[in-house]
Amino acid sequence: MRNLIAFLVRNSSWFVFIILEGICVFLLYQNNSYQRSIFFNSFNEISGRAYYFSGSIKTFLNLQTTNEELVQQNGKLEQQVLALENILRKQAQDSVKVNAFLKDSLHREMPYDFVVGHVENNSVSQINNYIVVNKGSKDGIKPDMGVVSTSGIVGIVRNVSTNFSLILPVLNPKFRQSCKVKNTNSFGTLSWEGKDSRYAILDELPRHQIVKKGDTIITSGFSSIFPEGVLVGTVEGFNKKTDDNFYNLKVKLFTNFYNLSFVRIIKNDLTKERQALEMEVQNDK
Amino acid sequence: MTNNYVKLLVQFVLLILAQVLILNQVSVFSYAVPLLYVYFIIKLPVNFNRSLTQLIAFILGLSIDAFTNSYGINSAATILVAFLRPYIQKLFFSLEDFDDVVPSVSKLGAGNFYKYAVSMVLVHHSAIFLIEYLSLRDASSLLLHIGLSSVLTLLIVSALESFSYKQRARNERR
Numbered sequence: 107m108r109n110l111i112a113f114l115v116r117n118s119s120w121f122v123f124i125i126l127e128g129i130c131v132f133l134l135y136q137n138n139s140y141q142r143s144i145f146f147n148s149f150n151e152i153s154g155r156a157y158y159f160s161g162s163i164k165t166f167l168n169l170q171t172t173n174e175e176l177v178q179q180n181g182k183l184e185q186q187v188l189a190l191e192n193i194l195r196k197q198a199q200d201s202v203k204v205n206a207f208l209k210d211s212l213h214r215e216m217p218y219d220f221v222v223g224h225v226e227n228n229s230v231s232q233i234n235n236y237i238v239v240n241k242g243s244k245d246g247i248k249p250d251m252g253v254v255s256t257s258g259i260v261g262i263v264r265n266v267s268t269n270f271s272l273i274l275p276v277l278n279p280k281f282r283q284s285c286k287v288k289n290t291n292s293f294g295t296l297s298w299e300g301k302d303s304r305y306a307i308l309d310e311l312p313r314h315q316i317v318k319k320g321d322t323i324i325t326s327g328f329s330s331i332f333p334e335g336v337l338v339g340t341v342e343g344f345n346k347k348t349d350d351n352f353y354n355l356k357v358k359l360f361t362n363f364y365n366l367s368f369v370r371i372i373k374n375d376l377t378k379e380r381q382a383l384e385m386e387v388q389n390d391k
Numbered sequence: 392m393t394n395n396y397v398k399l400l401v402q403f404v405l406l407i408l409a410q411v412l413i414l415n416q417v418s419v420f421s422y423a424v425p426l427l428y429v430y431f432i433i434k435l436p437v438n439f440n441r442s443l444t445q446l447i448a449f450i451l452g453l454s455i456d457a458f459t460n461s462y463g464i465n466s467a468a469t470i471l472v473a474f475l476r477p478y479i480q481k482l483f484f485s486l487e488d489f490d491d492v493v494p495s496v497s498k499l500g501a502g503n504f505y506k507y508a509v510s511m512v513l514v515h516h517s518a519i520f521l522i523e524y525l526s527l528r529d530a531s532s533l534l535l536h537i538g539l540s541s542v543l544t545l546l547i548v549s550a551l552e553s554f555s556y557k558q559r560a561r562n563e564r565r
Contacts, residue, residue, distance in 0.1 A: 134463030
């Protein structure tokens with residue numbers, strides 16, 4: 107005890123100093139708003155950092171449980187996805203139909219009707235590719251009808267049996283279709299050069315037309331097979347021949363022929379009438 | 392002895408009045424404010440009771456604060472300087488040699504006294520303006536405040552010293 111008192115007396119100036127400075131700091135804090143705000147802000151900063159630190163430690167310790175929860179949730183979501191995909195597959199056929207009708211709802215009354223078919227057989231890597239669809243003459247399919255997918259042009263019906271029809275897709279050297287660059291009136295012929303199933307060639311496009319890379323190619327509507335404005339693809343590159351007055355465009359097709367599953371077959375009520383008229387003119391020659 | 396205390400008390404009151412009534416109104420270049428009241432702590436006898444020095448410093452600072460309405464700023468700085476006083480003195484002269492001597496030019500010699508006074512004033516002023524700013528965001532104006540105010544305070548201190556020095560010399564001649 108005596109030692110303690112001696113210690114206190116010997117170092118009394120330190121204690122007095124600390125106590126008095128403590129009083130001063132208290133007074134400072136109590137009476138000066140500027141100093142108080144600075145104290146307050148720095149204490150806020152310190153406490154904020156402390157909370158942040160403890161929070162990050164807590165998060166780290168909880169990683170195990172969080173992980174388990176996430177795995178469980180992931181499993182649940184995967185199950186949900188599978189269930190939804192099932193429903194989606196069931197309803198896909200209907201939705202294709204709906205899309206087909208919605209697309210031209212603002213347009214003039216369409217003489218076109220659609221039949222939705224499922225692709226039964228499909229080839230993309232041969233020279234002469236064909237697609238088999240599970241709709242035939244029973245469903246009103248006739249040769250020379252246009253076939254499109256939800257993303258773009260597919261081909262033309264070539265042969266029809268009672269329950270099936272054979273489609274001549276773009277990916278066949280025999281395929282020809284009149285197409286044009288969107289928002290212009292100059293048209294060319296779409297064909298396939300037999301190499302890459304992602305690209306087709308648009309030939310005979312007049313050279314005075316300004317065409318940029320990325321321009322959209324659509325059907326021209328000059329043949330009765332496809333209505334005007336069916337999406338075909340985008341311009342990927344030029345192939346300008348110096349001795350030629352025409353462009354030779356490389357077109358990236360919108361339709362992905364690799365995973366084609368549903369197609370719409372376009373029925374045109376007026377095809378026959380129009381073809382008959384054209385035949386008449388030709389016969390007159 | 393009593394006479395000494397009365398003298399100290401009179402000095403104390405006079406310094407506070409001079410500080411709050413005159414010197415606080417001075418503001419040279421809008422930076423230099425003389426804070427002369429620390430002169431009282433400088434002039435306390437060597438080896439004066441340390442705790443008592445701090446207590447006096449507290450009362451002194453608090454009285455100045457009461458007039459300037461800045462509670463804590465002056466008192467904190469003055470207590471600090473009172474606390475550091477023996478250590479600063481030890482830097483420049485031996486405490487034993489000048490036991491119970493009132494520091495002055497005549498007693499300590501001009502060099503020792505001014506080294507001691509300059510250190511005390513610088514510590515005190517730095518503490519005050521640091522507490523007032525409480526940040527180093529405006530460091531240049533903080534340094535200007537400290538430097539110019541210290542110069543001004545030291546000018547007044549040296550004026551008072553030379554005055555008392557001359558007076559003492561005259562008394563001795565008599």
